[in-house]
Amino acid sequence: SQQGEEDPQxxxxxxxxNATMNCSYKTSINNLxxxxxxxxxxxxxxxxxxxxxxxxxxxxxxxxxxxxxKSSSLLITxxxxxxxxxxxxxxxxxSGSRLTFGEGTQLTVNP
Amino acid sequence: xxxxxQTPKYLVTQMGNDKSxxxxxxxxxxTMYWYKQDSKKFLKIMFSYNNKELIINxxxxxxxxxxxxDKAHLNLHINSLELGDSAVYFCASSRKGWGEQFFGPGTxxxxx
Numbered sequence: 001s002q003q004g005e006e007d008p009q010x011x012x013x014x015x016x017x018n019a020t021m022n023c024s025y026k027t028s029i030n031n032l033x034x035x036x037x038x039x040x041x042x043x044x045x046x047x048x049x050x051x052x053x054x055x056x057x058x059x060x061x062x063x064x065x066x067x068x069x070k071s072s073s074l075l076i077t078x079x080x081x082x083x084x085x086x087x088x089x090x091x092x093x094x095s096g097s098r099l100t101f102g103e104g105t106q107l108t109v110n111p
Numbered sequence: 112x113x114x115x116x117q118t119p120k121y122l123v124t125q126m127g128n129d130k131s132x133x134x135x136x137x138x139x140x141x142t143m144y145w146y147k148q149d150s151k152k153f154l155k156i157m158f159s160y161n162n163k164e165l166i167i168n169x170x171x172x173x174x175x176x177x178x179x180x181d182k183a184h185l186n187l188h189i190n191s192l193e194l195g196d197s198a199v200y201f202c203a204s205s206r207k208g209w210g211e212q213f214f215g216p217g218t219x220x221x222x223x
Contacts, residue, residue, distance in 0.1 A: 033211065042115075042201055042214035043154075086152060092210075098167060099212065101154040 006089060006102040014110050019076045021105040023089030024069075030092045032065055032072050033099070037086045046074075046087075081111045114138050117202050117215040124192055125223055132187045132218045134202030142166075143185040144212065145177060146201040154201070160185055161207075192222045 007022045023032070031050045035043040049056045049065045049072070056063045062075040076083055089102045115136045124130055136143060145157040159167035163179045174190045185202060202215040 031210075035214075037152075040217075042216045043203075043212075045211045045213070048211055088154065098156055098159070100156075104152050 006087075006105045008105060009103070010106045010108070012108040012110065013079055015079060015081055017079055017109075019079050019083070019107055019109070021074045021087050021089075021107070023072045023074070023102050025072075025089075025091045025100075025102075026070065027091070028094040029067075030094055032063075033090045033092070034061075034063060034072075034074050035088045035090060035101075037088065037104070039085070043088065076107075079107075079109045081109050083107060084109050115202055115204055115213050115215040117200075117218050119218060120216060121219050121221075123221045123223065126192055126194060128192050129188070129190045130192060130220070131189070132200055132202075132220075134185045134187070134215055136183055136202075136204040136213070136215075138204055138206075138213060140204035140206050140213070141182060142205050142207060143179065143182070144203045144205075145185065145187050146203060146214075148199045148201060148217070150198070158185075158187075189220075192220075194222050196220060197222045 005024050013019055031048050033048045034046040037043045047058050047063050049063050060077045065072045086104045086106050088104045090099045092099050118133050142161045144159050146154050147157055148154045157171050158177045160179045162182050176188045179185045199217045199219050201217045203212040205212045
């Protein structure tokens, strides 16, 4: 089964609205990362949150981490059409052996 | 000043052929990776190299052979290509371990 599972698989909103994506995982982790992938492009790192952190902000992005529930959320506030992309969570397991990506959420922001 | 570059961007070839994808990073990172992204956008690690040394070799057919001539380059050679190898292959690098990773633009491989 997947280490990182994302919810929802697809999200469509209007410009200016907030978008929330969730990620659940199964094992103990060192950190959890969020990446964005525009269509036909490589992944771009957005934010990393360590296992001892609960919340982190970067511009319009807010990430939370609940290690007791093994879940994380990514909030994009005041969305823009340019935010349209796939968003992936990735977990670094405490074994340190790999970074495991979730299945991604396709976000569409309509102008 | 591209950080992680890959060539070619597109690769269309016949079943049974051998092909290579090249990757270079100019970030001074110690660790480089190859990922495969399938048609459902699922991204899976294939190989990880740290300072030219193979760290991870996932369950990948031995038709896939990575080669790292120096720590700035990690090439992927694929022998006897099969239809199921069609995917987008991404190279990535990181300073160390599994922290923030920088991805290349990807190589879309189509096997006919």
